[in-house]
Amino acid sequence: MADRGNVVLIGFMGTGKTAIGKRLAQALGKQFIDTDQEIERVTGMTIAQIFNRHGEIRFRSEEKLAIKRACSSTNAVIATGGGAVLDKENIAIIKGCGRVICLTARPEVIQNRIKRKDNRPLLQKDKSIGKITELLSEREACYKKCAEIFFDTSDEEHEQVVNRVLNFLRSKTNEKC
Numbered sequence: 001m002a003d004r005g006n007v008v009l010i011g012f013m014g015t016g017k018t019a020i021g022k023r024l025a026q027a028l029g030k031q032f033i034d035t036d037q038e039i040e041r042v043t044g045m046t047i048a049q050i051f052n053r054h055g056e057i058r059f060r061s062e063e064k065l066a067i068k069r070a071c072s073s074t075n076a077v078i079a080t081g082g083g084a085v086l087d088k089e090n091i092a093i094i095k096g097c098g099r100v101i102c103l104t105a106r107p108e109v110i111q112n113r114i115k116r117k118d119n120r121p122l123l124q125k126d127k128s129i130g131k132i133t134e135l136l137s138e139r140e141a142c143y144k145k146c147a148e149i150f151f152d153t154s155d156e157e158h159e160q161v162v163n164r165v166l167n168f169l170r171s172k173t174n175e176k177c
């Protein structure tokens with residue numbers, strides 16, 4: 001794979017992809033792209049509006065386009081939506097575009113982070129630990145297929161996670177020499 005200098009963050013909702021991705025991009029001097037924000041910009045709708053008006057299938061097709069566009073960049077930190085890796089083609093595109101890092105968190109931590117937010121249609125009606133665990137276990141294999149490394153964000157400040165990611169990226173750069 002030609003090194004295009006991209007870093008892709010994958011992982012479940014509420015694991016910190018956007019917040020950590022922004023800081024990581026700043027630390028690396030790279031552009032930050034959030035595929036959900038790109039979908040909202042391109043469609044002129046919020047993610048919730050796309051789900052409510054047009055359904056999940058339409059959202060997933062917008063998501064695929066956003067991933068293709070984001071992954072054609074160079075020198076970017078790309079934060080993806082939690083369900084992006086459910087699609088095989090997305091997995092191939094993501095893995096082909098840069099280093100892939102999966103952020104994780106314990107179900108109770110995820111619940112705590114998302115509980116007062118209404119911007120996640122898949123957890124709109126049911127934000128229970130049971131629902132979160134169910135979705136997590138459905139997706140676990142997909143995250144494993146895609147990621148090179150996992151970082152648990154449950155008990156750390158964003159800055160600490162960023163430092164751990166930076167150390168990992170440095171170790172990979174040194175490997176090449």
Ligand code: S3P
Binds near residue numbers: 012047082083
């Ligand atoms: C989704 C996660 C969301 C967003 C959409 C669907 C998912 O992104 O893409 O609501 O299927 O897990 P975040 O992971 O950034 O919340």
